[in-house]
Every structure is written in C-alpha cells, then in structure tokens.
Amino acid sequence: MNKKDVIRLLEKIAVYMELNLENPFKVSAYRKAAASLETDGRTLDEIEDFSALKGIGKGTNEVITEFVRTGESPVLKELEDKVPSGLVRMLKLPTLGPKKIAKIHDALGISTLEDLKTACENQEVSALPGFGKKTEENILKSIETVLNRPERYPIARVLKFQKVITDVIETIPGVERYDMTGSGRRTKETSRDLDFIVKVEDYEMFTETMVSQPFVKHVVAQGDKKLSVEIEHDFDEINVDFRFVNGDEYISTLQHFTGSKDHNVKMRQIAKARGEKISEYGVETHDGVKTFSSEEEFYNYFELPYIPPAMRETGQETDIDVTEIIKHSDIKGDLHMHTVYSDGAYSVRDMVEAARRKGYSYIVITDHSKSLRVANGLSDERLLEQLAEIRAIDKEYDDIDVYSGTEMDILADGTLDYPDDILSQLDYVIAAIHSSFQQSEEDIMKRLKAAMDNPYVRHIAHPTGRLIGVRDGYPVNMDELFDYAKQTNTVLEINANPQRLDLSSDVIANRDVMFTVNTDAHHTDHLDFMKYGVDTLQKAFVKKSQVLNAMTREEFKAFINKSKQSDINE
DNA sequence: GCCGTTTTCGGCCCGACTGTTTTCAGTCG
Numbered sequence: 001m002n003k004k005d006v007i008r009l010l011e012k013i014a015v016y017m018e019l020n021l022e023n024p025f026k027v028s029a030y031r032k033a034a035a036s037l038e039t040d041g042r043t044l045d046e047i048e049d050f051s052a053l054k055g056i057g058k059g060t061n062e063v064i065t066e067f068v069r070t071g072e073s074p075v076l077k078e079l080e081d082k083v084p085s086g087l088v089r090m091l092k093l094p095t096l097g098p099k100k101i102a103k104i105h106d107a108l109g110i111s112t113l114e115d116l117k118t119a120c121e122n123q124e125v126s127a128l129p130g131f132g133k134k135t136e137e138n139i140l141k142s143i144e145t146v147l148n149r150p151e152r153y154p155i156a157r158v159l160k161f162q163k164v165i166t167d168v169i170e171t172i173p174g175v176e177r178y179d180m181t182g183s184g185r186r187t188k189e190t191s192r193d194l195d196f197i198v199k200v201e202d203y204e205m206f207t208e209t210m211v212s213q214p215f216v217k218h219v220v221a222q223g224d225k226k227l228s229v230e231i232e233h234d235f236d237e238i239n240v241d242f243r244f245v246n247g248d249e250y251i252s253t254l255q256h257f258t259g260s261k262d263h264n265v266k267m268r269q270i271a272k273a274r275g276e277k278i279s280e281y282g283v284e285t286h287d288g289v290k291t292f293s294s295e296e297e298f299y300n301y302f303e304l305p306y307i308p309p310a311m312r313e314t315g316q317e318t319d320i321d322v323t324e325i326i327k328h329s330d331i332k333g334d335l336h337m338h339t340v341y342s343d344g345a346y347s348v349r350d351m352v353e354a355a356r357r358k359g360y361s362y363i364v365i366t367d368h369s370k371s372l373r374v375a376n377g378l379s380d381e382r383l384l385e386q387l388a389e390i391r392a393i394d395k396e397y398d399d400i401d402v403y404s405g406t407e408m409d410i411l412a413d414g415t416l417d418y419p420d421d422i423l424s425q426l427d428y429v430i431a432a433i434h435s436s437f438q439q440s441e442e443d444i445m446k447r448l449k450a451a452m453d454n455p456y457v458r459h460i461a462h463p464t465g466r467l468i469g470v471r472d473g474y475p476v477n478m479d480e481l482f483d484y485a486k487q488t489n490t491v492l493e494i495n496a497n498p499q500r501l502d503l504s505s506d507v508i509a510n511r512d513v514m515f516t517v518n519t520d521a522h523h524t525d526h527l528d529f530m531k532y533g534v535d536t537l538q539k540a541f542v543k544k545s546q547v548l549n550a551m552t553r554e555e556f557k558a559f560i561n562k563s564k565q566s567d568i569n570e
Numbered sequence: 571g572c573c574g575t576t577t578t579c580g581g582c583c584c585g586a587c588t589g590t591t592t593t594c595a596g597t598c599g
Contacts, residue, residue: 024582025571025572026572027571029571029582056572058572095588095589095596097597097598098597099595099597100596130590131589131590133589135589135590182599193599221586222587223587225586225587226587243586256584261599264599265583267583268583268584269583277583278584
C-alpha cells in the first residue's frame with residue numbers, strides 16, 4: 001500500500017459518485033482530497049494525520065484511514081454495487097457525461113459499451129427525450145475512433161503536431177500573434193490535446209483555411225470564439241483547439257488557456273478574496289475590466305512574482321517564493337553535446353559557433369566512448385586527437401570557454417570505458433548507461449555507483465535511460481541514487497531532449513544534490529532543447545543555486561579546476 | 571464533502587459551444 005493507491009481510491013470513488021449523480025461539489029471534494037495527498041511531499045507512512053491536510057476533512061479522512069488500515073473501502077464497494085463498471089468506460093466518450101450516461105442506463109438498461117453501440121445502431125438512443133440523431137451519430141463515431149487512440153501523447157510527439165499546425169498558421173494573413181497554450185506550453189511530459197490562441201480579426205478566414213487542410217479529419221466545434229478540430233498526422237490522431245482573440249485581452253486569454261485548471265482555480269480564489277474576478281477577458285476590478293501587456297504584469301497585479309508556465313500546475317506555486325527558482329536566462333552553458341567525431345551531425349567548431357549564438361559562456365564537447373560502436377564511439381587515440389583540436393579551438397575564442405569531455409559508457413559489468421590516465425587529461429567526464437537495460441535494480445545500482453566512485457566522473461547523464469511513452473528505462477533506486485550522488489559529489493543530469501526529460505520533475509523535487517541541465521545535442525538545432533530541461537527543473541521548484549550550468553564563466557572554470565574530492569571537503 | 575480576518579451555513583471558477591430545445595441543460599476546458 002502506497003500513496004498512489006490511496007490517490008487512485010479517492011479518484012475512483014469520485015468517478016463512481018459522478019455516475020451515481022451525487023452532488024458535483026461532493027465529487028470534487030474527493031478529487032481535491034486526492035490532489036492534496038498528491039502535492040504533499042511526504043510518503044504515506046510519514047503523514048500522521050490526514051485530516052490536517054487542506055481539502056481532507058472528516059469524511060475523506062475516514063475513507064483514507066479505513067483503507068490504509070484494512071486495505072478495503074466500504075464506500076467504494078457500495079458504489080461499485082450500485083454503478084455498473086461499464087459506465088466508467090462510457091465517460092471516455094466525448095459529449096457523453098455522467099448525466100447522459102445515467103439517462104441511457106436508466107431508460108434502456110444499458111451498462112456496457114457494446115450494448116450502447118447496438119442501441120445506437122438500432123436508433124434507440126435518439127428516441128430518448130433530450131437525445132437526437134446528432135448525439136447518436138457522435139456516440140457511434142467516438143466509440144470507433146477514440147477508444148482506439150492513445151489517451152495522451154508524449155511531448156516529443158506533441159511538438160511534431162505543433163509544427164504541423166504552426167506551419168499553417170504562419171501562412172494565414174491577418175494573424176497578429178499566436179501561442180500554443182495548455183499542457184504543451186507548460187511542458188507536461190504528455191498531452192491529451194493541443195491548444196492555441198490566435199489574435200486575428202477575420203476568424204472566419206482563419207477557420208476556413210484551417211478546416212480545409214488535408215490533415216483535418218473532423219470539425220468538432222466551430223464558433224466565433226473558438227474552433228476545435230481533430231487532426232491526423234503520421235497515423236496518429238489528436239484534437240486541436242483554437243481560441244480567437246481580437247482586442248486587448250490577449251494576455252488574459254493566454255494566461256487562462258495556459259492553465260493548469262488547478263492553477264487558474266487558485267488565481268481566481270486569490271482574485272475573489274480581493275473582490276475581483278478573473279476571466280479570459282481580463283480582471284473585473286472595482287473600476288472596470290483591467291487587461292495586461294504581459295503575464296508578468298498580470299501576476300504582479302496580484303502581488304505575485306512572475307510564475308513561469310511550467311510551474312503552473314497544482315496551485316501551490318502561488319504560496320512559495322519562486323524568485324530563487326532557476327530561470328531560462330540563468331543557463332550559461334551546455335555540458336553535454338556530440339559532434340561528427342561520434343554520432344553528431346556537426347563539427348566541434350560548428351557546435352561552438354551555435355553555442356555562441358545562444359549567448360553561452362562555456363560548453364563541453366562530450367562524444368561517445370569506444371564501446372558504443374553504433375554511435376562511432378571514440379578510441380583512446382581519437383579522443384586524445386579531439387582533445388588537441390578542442391584546445392586549439394578554445395584558444396581562438398575570447399567570449400566562450402570550450403572544454404573537452406566525454407560521455408563515457410558504464411559497461412555492463414560496472415567497469416568504465418576509458419582508463420583513469422585518459423580521463424585525467426579531460427576537463428569534464430560524464431558517465432552514462434547505454435547497454436544492458438534489462439539488468440536487475442541491484443546490478444544497475446552497482447554500475448551507477450561504480451561510475452560515481454570514480455574521481456574523474458563529474459556527472460551521470462540521463463540517469464534512467466527512459467524514452468517518454470516509448471520505454472521505461474532501466475530500474476533505478478532513486479533514493480540510493482541521490483544519496484550516493486550527494487556522498488560522492490556527483491552531479492545528476494536533467495536531459496533536456498524532449499524524448500527523454502530524465503530525471504523527471506517528480507523525482508527531483510526536494511532533493512539535496514547538484515543538478516545540471518543539458519541538451520545532449522547531436523545537431524546545432526538541438527541546443528534549443530534547453531527550454532524543456534529548464535521547464536522540468538522549474539516544475540520541481542529547483543533553485544538556481546542547485547544548477548551547475550547556471551554558474552558564471554569564472555565559477556565554472558573554478559569548478560573544472562578543482563578536483564571532485566576537494567569539493568567534498570569544502 | 572470541505573471550508574471560514576466578511577461566513578459553522580452557503581457557497582464551491584467561469585465562459586463557449588452543441589444539440590435539442592422554444593429558453594437551456596450538458597459537456598468541456
């Protein structure tokens with residue numbers, strides 16, 4: 001039994017209550033109780049009194065404590081007896097909510113998706129009062145499509161959908177400004193749909209152009225304020241919502257549709273306490289509706305510092321001091337990137353030039369090591385050749401320091417791919433696992449610890465090896481990893497590549513270690529991935545002082561020149 | 571069901587769009 005089990009219980013009760021047509025506020029109370037558990041940093045055992053948490057009162061506390069004590073929940077059991085489980089699946093169908101499902105169930109005795117499909121085909125549903133032909137068609141259609149579609153797409157996939165859409169928006173005349181909003185703007189690891197807001201006077205022309213695109217499969221909703229379509233790209237389908245803005249409310253609309261829902265609820269509560277009202281059109285104040293010229297101005301108006309999109313998740317972010325937390329502009333260098341020496345697409349010099357264009361003060365070139373043959377890993381000799389080239393190039397530039405490093409493989413038996421006498425010549429050594437993902441957690445931890453024990457290994461790259469939505473990575477004991485990193489003065493990476501983003505924001509929160517955030521670029525364009533890594537740090541409220549590559553040029557130089565051991569003794 | 575420097579009762583964020591309705595309920599974000 002862990003906290004996730006309890007959270008799942010509360011959420012399940014909420015769903016069943018919803019289908020049982022309970023008071024919506026009661027339903028939401030159960031969801032709030034679950035959210036409250038989720039945002040609390042402690043484990044189940046560490047929480048002594050659940051009712052001390054905000055949102056957990058007498059009723060939900062009883063449900064939780066009974067479940068924790070006995071492993072069972074009479075409240076859920078009673079609901080399960082009353083509500084057929086097939087109805088839960090129907091909630092996944094868009095346009096069908098708890099009330100319509102209850103009506104269908106009561107009037108036709110239907111409790112499975114299969115029966116619902118048959119009833120629609122026999123036109124029994126459209127015969128019900130309050131239902132019509134259109135509703136019946138929509139249900140039939142969504143049973144076919146939505147149930148075969150993944151519920152959420154990983155962020156790397158979302159970014160590809162995004163490009164398809166923005167490529168079209170760029171061609172539409174009269175568009176003054178547009179932004180992707182929603183979970184995509186907040187850099188969530190996965191998204192259910194895409195949201196855009198568009199400042200355009202002629203929304204009809206915009207709509208016409210968009211719906212005529214070949215990738216648009218279906219128009220879900222269409223009005224003068226919004227357009228909602230279903231698109232298909234590369235055999236994947238996703239919903240895209242557009243919201244039209246035409247006036248001074250752009251920033252309010254941007255803030256509103258960036259969400260999250262919980263963040264907005266919190267902001268509205270703050271406004272309400274001052275007798276004001278927030279909507280997507282602005283803030284209703286005592287003397288009229290106020291609009292803003294930037295989101296910073298919006299948050300400052302409520303006496304809050306600017307809260308970056310990535311942090312707008314639970315509502316907690318308005319209670320803490322966000323000014324110390326890492327910002328995108330704090331990043332002064334990138335410590336993990338590849339060149340043509342191994343599997344990168346550009347030369348050392350190309351990467352240096354690209355980093356200068358980003359305004360960086362320092363970079364480390366870190367190609368793969370010899371055992372990673374598929375990536376053309378460097379032999380000892382080639383590594384030393386590259387080292388000489390990097391030293392020469394570094395001398396040519398006054399405005400950036402170019403360091404030589406490696407992304408060295410931690411081999412299956414825990415040995416390292418280069419001997420210490422090679423490593424000692426490099427400025428900066430990264431170690432990473434690229435093979436034998438199937439090992440036990442114990443074996444993986446042995447490998448990671450062996451690397452961290454090495455006096456030249458500064459940093460563990462992509463510490464879980466996961467690819468979001470594709471593979472889970474190898475098994476890592478997180479507490480052990482953080483403890484050992486702390487002990488050995490090893491830095492842990494947030495890999496900013498949107499396919500990876502590990503360590504993930506939920507495991508790095510409240511950890512007392514140094515982090516570094518790097519793009520692992522194999523192409524000059526990949527240096528732009530930095531944004532997603534910094535967003536990940538922001539989600540976990542990681543401070544600037546905890547991020548290695550937020551150091552100034554001089555600080556980082558001093559860090560390089562000090563041995564790993566001397567850091568420990570500081 | 572939860573909560574309270576206006577409250578222990580009466581609220582609980584707010585608005586757009588669809589479909590089935592003759593004025594609005596349901597759903598969604």
